[in-house]
Amino acid sequence: MLFPTYDTGGFYDEMFENDGSARPCARLLFKRISSLNDGELRVYQQAAEQALFRMGITFNVYGDEAGTERIFPFDIIPRIVAADEWAVIDRGLRQRVHALNVFINDIYHEQKILKDRVIPAELILSAKSFRKACVGLNPPRGAWCHITGTDLVRHEDGEYYVLEDNLRCPSGVSYVLQNREIMKRTFPQIFDQNNVRPVGDYPSHLLQTLQEIAPSRTTDPTVALLTPGVYNSAYFEHSFLAKFMGVELVEGRDLVVTNGRVMMRTTNGLERVDVIYRRIDDDFLDPSTFRSDSLLGVPGLMDAYRSGGVALANAPGTGIADDKVIYAYVPKIIKYYLGEDPILANVPTYVCWEEKERRHVIENLDKFVVKAANESGGYGMLVGPHSTADQREKFRGAINADPRNYIAQPTLALSRVPVIVEDHFEGRHVDLRPYVLYGKDIFVLPGGLTRVALKKGSLVVNSSQGGGSKDTWVLADTGVSC
Amino acid sequence: MLSRVADSLYWMSRYVERAENVARFVDVNTLLSLDLPAGYVEQWTPLLSTTGDEAVFAEHYKTTSKRDVIHFLTFDTRNPNSILSSISAARENARMVRQYITLEMWEHINRFYLAMHSGARAAQKGIAPHQDFFSEVTSASHLFLGITNATMSHNEGWHFSRLGRLIERADKTSRILDAKYFLLLPTVDAVGSPYDDIMWSAVLRSTSAFEMYRKRFQQLSPDRIVDFLVLDREFPRAIHYCMLSAQECLHAISGTPRGMFRNRAEQQLGRVCADLNYTQVRDIISGGLHEFLDDLQRRLNSIGDAVHDAFFALQPTPVVPQYPAGREA
Numbered sequence: 001m002l003f004p005t006y007d008t009g010g011f012y013d014e015m016f017e018n019d020g021s022a023r024p025c026a027r028l029l030f031k032r033i034s035s036l037n038d039g040e041l042r043v044y045q046q047a048a049e050q051a052l053f054r055m056g057i058t059f060n061v062y063g064d065e066a067g068t069e070r071i072f073p074f075d076i077i078p079r080i081v082a083a084d085e086w087a088v089i090d091r092g093l094r095q096r097v098h099a100l101n102v103f104i105n106d107i108y109h110e111q112k113i114l115k116d117r118v119i120p121a122e123l124i125l126s127a128k129s130f131r132k133a134c135v136g137l138n139p140p141r142g143a144w145c146h147i148t149g150t151d152l153v154r155h156e157d158g159e160y161y162v163l164e165d166n167l168r169c170p171s172g173v174s175y176v177l178q179n180r181e182i183m184k185r186t187f188p189q190i191f192d193q194n195n196v197r198p199v200g201d202y203p204s205h206l207l208q209t210l211q212e213i214a215p216s217r218t219t220d221p222t223v224a225l226l227t228p229g230v231y232n233s234a235y236f237e238h239s240f241l242a243k244f245m246g247v248e249l250v251e252g253r254d255l256v257v258t259n260g261r262v263m264m265r266t267t268n269g270l271e272r273v274d275v276i277y278r279r280i281d282d283d284f285l286d287p288s289t290f291r292s293d294s295l296l297g298v299p300g301l302m303d304a305y306r307s308g309g310v311a312l313a314n315a316p317g318t319g320i321a322d323d324k325v326i327y328a329y330v331p332k333i334i335k336y337y338l339g340e341d342p343i344l345a346n347v348p349t350y351v352c353w354e355e356k357e358r359r360h361v362i363e364n365l366d367k368f369v370v371k372a373a374n375e376s377g378g379y380g381m382l383v384g385p386h387s388t389a390d391q392r393e394k395f396r397g398a399i400n401a402d403p404r405n406y407i408a409q410p411t412l413a414l415s416r417v418p419v420i421v422e423d424h425f426e427g428r429h430v431d432l433r434p435y436v437l438y439g440k441d442i443f444v445l446p447g448g449l450t451r452v453a454l455k456k457g458s459l460v461v462n463s464s465q466g467g468g469s470k471d472t473w474v475l476a477d478t479g480v481s482c
Numbered sequence: 483m484l485s486r487v488a489d490s491l492y493w494m495s496r497y498v499e500r501a502e503n504v505a506r507f508v509d510v511n512t513l514l515s516l517d518l519p520a521g522y523v524e525q526w527t528p529l530l531s532t533t534g535d536e537a538v539f540a541e542h543y544k545t546t547s548k549r550d551v552i553h554f555l556t557f558d559t560r561n562p563n564s565i566l567s568s569i570s571a572a573r574e575n576a577r578m579v580r581q582y583i584t585l586e587m588w589e590h591i592n593r594f595y596l597a598m599h600s601g602a603r604a605a606q607k608g609i610a611p612h613q614d615f616f617s618e619v620t621s622a623s624h625l626f627l628g629i630t631n632a633t634m635s636h637n638e639g640w641h642f643s644r645l646g647r648l649i650e651r652a653d654k655t656s657r658i659l660d661a662k663y664f665l666l667l668p669t670v671d672a673v674g675s676p677y678d679d680i681m682w683s684a685v686l687r688s689t690s691a692f693e694m695y696r697k698r699f700q701q702l703s704p705d706r707i708v709d710f711l712v713l714d715r716e717f718p719r720a721i722h723y724c725m726l727s728a729q730e731c732l733h734a735i736s737g738t739p740r741g742m743f744r745n746r747a748e749q750q751l752g753r754v755c756a757d758l759n760y761t762q763v764r765d766i767i768s769g770g771l772h773e774f775l776d777d778l779q780r781r782l783n784s785i786g787d788a789v790h791d792a793f794f795a796l797q798p799t800p801v802v803p804q805y806p807a808g809r810e811a
Contacts, residue, residue, distance in 0.1 A: 056577070056592035230578050242581035249581040254486050265485045267638065267735065267793040 003034065003418070006425045012156050012415040013427060014079055024480050025082035029473075032190050033077070045076050045420055047186040057178060059233055073468030074179060075419040076187055078196075079430060079450040083477035089152065089160060089434060090444045092344030097148050097436045099334040100167065100321045104144040106337075107320055108134050118336050119329050123353065126404055127326070128374050129319030131282060133289050133302055137315070140213045141440070144315040147206070147277075148436040149173065149449075152344070154415035161347045161412070163431065165330070167322040168314065169279050172449040172469075173435050174237035177202060177244075179471040180447070195476040197446040202435070203244035206277075209439035210245075213311040214274045221274035224248040224264065226255070228280050228296045238279050248273075252280075257300030262310040275311045276301075282316045324373040324407050325351055352399050352406040361408040362399060365392045368408040369459075370399070383459060385411050414459055417470065419452060429453045431461050432472065446474040483638050487582050489794040490575040491639050492646035494583075495630075497572035498591070499647045500533075501565045502623035503654040504555050507532055507688055509616035514684040515548070526551040528661040532654070533563045549610070556611060557602040565619055569598045584633040587626065594622045620690075638735055645731040645789065652724035653782050658688050659711050660775040663704070682707060689719045708771060709763035721778065722758045728785075729755050735793070747788035754781055 008016050015026045022030035033041065049071060052058070058069035081089070106112055107124060114121040124130055149170025151163040180199055184191065207223065214221030227238035229251050242249035254264050255273065263270035278285060284294040289302035304310045320326065328349040331342045350357040350368070361368055365384050372380030382395045399406045416427035434448035450470040451461035461467040507529050527546050530536045535554075538561055543550045557566045573595040580588050597618070601611055627647070634640050662685045682702045686692040691710060694717050699706045714720035729740065729751050736744050743749040766774045 053596065054593055055589055225581075230574070235577075239577075239580040243585075248484055248487075250484065251486070254484055265796040267483055267485055267488045267642075267796075269796065 003030070003425060006418060007427065008416065009427050011413055011427060011429075012154055012158055014154070014415055014417045014430065015077075016418075023080075023082075025475060026080050028194055029078065029080060029190065032192065041076075041420065042423070044187045048074055048076050048182050051182050051186060055178075057236055059236075072175065072463055073452075073454055074182065075452060075454075075468055075470050076183065077418055077420065077425075078183065078190070078471040078473045079417050079432075081432070081472065081474045082481050083475050084481045085160075086446065086474045087477075088343060090446075092160075092162075092342070093148075093150055093434060093436050093444050094442045095334060095338065095340060095343050096150065096162065096165070096330065097145065097438050097442065099337050100148075100165065100330070101142065101144055101438055102337045103333045104167075104315075104318055104321050105142040108137060108144075108317060113333070113336055116336070118332050119326070123325060123329075123404075124320065127320055127323045129282070129317075129323050131317040131320070133306075134315070134317035137306060137317075139315045140311070143213070143438055145318045145321070146209050146213065146313040146315075146438050148438065149433045150436065152432045152434065152448075153347070153412055154432075156413040156415075160344060160432075162330070162344050163347055164324070165322055165327060166433070167318040168281060170433070170435070171234045171237055171279075172433055172451075173202060173445070174240040175469055176435070176445070176447050176449050176472065178240070179469060183471045194473065195478055196473045197476050199445055199447040202445050203241060205437050205443045205445075206241065207245040207247070209437045209443070210247075210275045210277055210313055212439045213313060215308055215311060218274055222248070222272060223275045223277065224250045224255075224273045226250055226252070226276050226278040226280055226298075228252075228284070232279075234279065241277075247277075250276075252296045252298050255298045255301070257298060257304050257309075260304050260307050260309040262298065262301060262304050273310060275313065277313050282319060285312075285316060324371050325353060325404065328407060347409045347412060350408040352403040352408065357408075358399065358403050361406075362396055365395060367411065369411050370395055370406055370408045373405045373407065381460075383411065386459075411459070414453075417450070417452065419454065419468075419470075426456070428456075429459050429461065430470070447472045448474075483582075485794045485796050487579050488639065488642045489790075490579045491582070491643040492789070492794075494572050494575035494579070494591075494646070495643040496646035496650040497568040497575065498594075498623050498626050499650040500563060500654070501568040501572070502620050503651070503658075504533060504563065504565050504568070505616040505619035505623075506690060507658065508552055508555055509613065509620070510684050510688045512548075512552070512613065512616075513687075514680065517680050529555065531661045532657045534657070535561055535563055538562075552610070553605065556615075557598075557605045566598050566602050569595050579639075582639055584629075586629050586633045590622075590626055590629050594626065597622070641731040641734045642793075645728055645735075648724040648728040648731070649782060649786060649789075651719055652721045652728070653779060655689050655711055655719055655721055655724070656775045656778050656782075658685065659708065660772060662688070663708070663771055686711075691717060691719055705763055705767060708766060712766065712774075713758060713761065713763060722755075725751065725755050725758060732789075745788065745792035747785055747792045750781065750785050750788055754778070754785070 008018060015023060015030065017023055052071040052074060058071050103113065113119055114124060145167045147170060149166045149172060151166060152160045153163050154160050176199055210223045211221055223245070225238055225242040225247055227235060227249060229235065239249055248264065250264055256263050256265065256270065258270065262273045262276065264273055280296050283291045284296045286297050286299060286301040287294045288299045302316065305312050328346070328351050331346055334340060334342045350361050352358040352361055361370065366387065368384045370382040370384070382391060414429035414431065417430050418425040419428045430450050430452050432448050432450055435445045437443040450472040452468045452470055453459055453461045454468045455466050458466065511526070511529055526548055529551055530539050533555065539554055542560055543554065554561050555564055558564045559567055561567060573591050576583060576588055576591045601615055605611060630643060679702055682704065683692055685707060686695050689711060695707065695710050698710060710717065710720065712721050715722050715726065717723055732748050732751060733740055736748060738744045738748060743752055
């Protein structure tokens, strides 16, 4: 299988220049793939898929025949990020995550940024994700968002843009680690001399970040990962991370709050938990504080948290900076708190809450991507150029009914990568989600989740909408750029 | 360790052990039927009582043909104790404790599960499982045990997993003996006939005990077979062995010295062990084997319940904090 018929289709291609030659950072990879015998690549692709089945990295297909399980599609051609590009991403993410943490801390304390009218106060106070229960709380070192998975996209101008911040419970990092593992097992020769930076130390960094926020009464904190349970679509990730950190994986029913402490039910009675890496949304965390119908959470957890009995990561309340309307103000947030220009740009964003911008959006629905402020996973979204008149009409109504809840962005020409389609390569659109840990130091994992929109022409990369993933290679600095 | 995790480890192993036993029963019975004379009524119903699922079977099947019984015990998901159901349940429990067990254990049980599913798919197309299928189930279970012993720390969780396996095994050995003994006794009149020998050896093979029995007693005799399968302290599928080892597990978990007890499970298991320690096979036969085994099964169930109450079903009670109350947020 070779590349001659491959067409970049006028998009920015992560592997090839417009003239069809391999980019400098991808030349070695291109050479390795081109030297394979006919059919070899498909054997490796199948071996990778078999390995995923064997390792049980599958999800259930609801409503399908019982026992049917699928793997998340994985394409073995890696996506490459050159060292010099990564250096910019790395600095940009540190800056952004730092500023967002300062912002969240300010919002739950003095609200200087609102008083200085950099952000309209109504926007914050009207946000569903603003948690009154968090006002005045002081998580250690003012760090609220310990784990971030920022979505980046590359536009046809070759620049990276931040698409979303994902400050609540970003998922996917286990696939970064697992994809690399699968690649090393099934296709080892492709790594040869490529100087790919390793990603396997993420669990150690995560554990350290979690231990650092433990209440100071203990030097040997007990850390637990709180999962909604085995039927959650991210359960694999929860068990994966708990396993590789060696911490307990707990469900709400395993925990109980007594005397202001969170305890887990063990075979030996109740044992104290100091730090909870929760993979449950704020809403479901504590039925006595947030949604009372939640069966996933732990009654009394917020009280224990407020009184310092337990640490939570991410802290409740981070969602306020994850609101898609607030997103539009992040460049201003960075400038306001750090006095710096953003290193990574935002995608230009129209806030429908502003009358003028709304009118522009409504008149050009067929050109914009419209998103609901509080949805994720590709839901509540209109991709204008691919939409029907009916869908646009629906969104027009929705926007006018609740302008605060909508933003619009121009449709980006996401960059593409080659993927294996039967016996040849085709270009597919991708994004990139790197992971940032915000502890005493900031750690940016040199890699990330490359999500691929496997449907031809599709721009939606979410796994719930037919997306797959690729191994992401951040190259060590050897002077080769892209 | 977390109660829920202990619970899952216990059941994970119980279900694997259950599948292994069912597979061996089916395997042995099939091979036995080949040796029996034409016209001899094949004995497929007793197999149903060894898993205790006669009622479920009667609900769904009109006849008790070989094919029906084998399908019911192997791939029928309406039977909660079929091989497929057991391995699915074992894997589901393993999935819930995936972070606790080793990667090797998880991958093996996952592979085991996938193999059962592809067998079931073939069966749906009318391809009956090959005889090797059943020995593959048995060896997959052995492999799981080996992987568990070789890769997992022999910690509290390992003891729970072992406990589940031993209790299940004791239960199955007692059931196969109970079911077969009464069918075979009438043939004692024909002592010395080749079929007598073949059928008794089938009982031993059903518990994988044939070779070890031969080494200890050589000649087949019903009393000695009962002696071996119930009272032997060294054969790993004998009930006595299982109970003694289960006792080790419980005491390792609780840290209580042997001869003492801290919960109902230890107390009840201790009594069963004491009874077996001081029982001779003629006591069992004279009091009635069926009565003896029936009572034993009841006690095994009760031990299972006590384990559940003592370790898995912890009710929250206020506890005294073990450190000064904290201040900071």
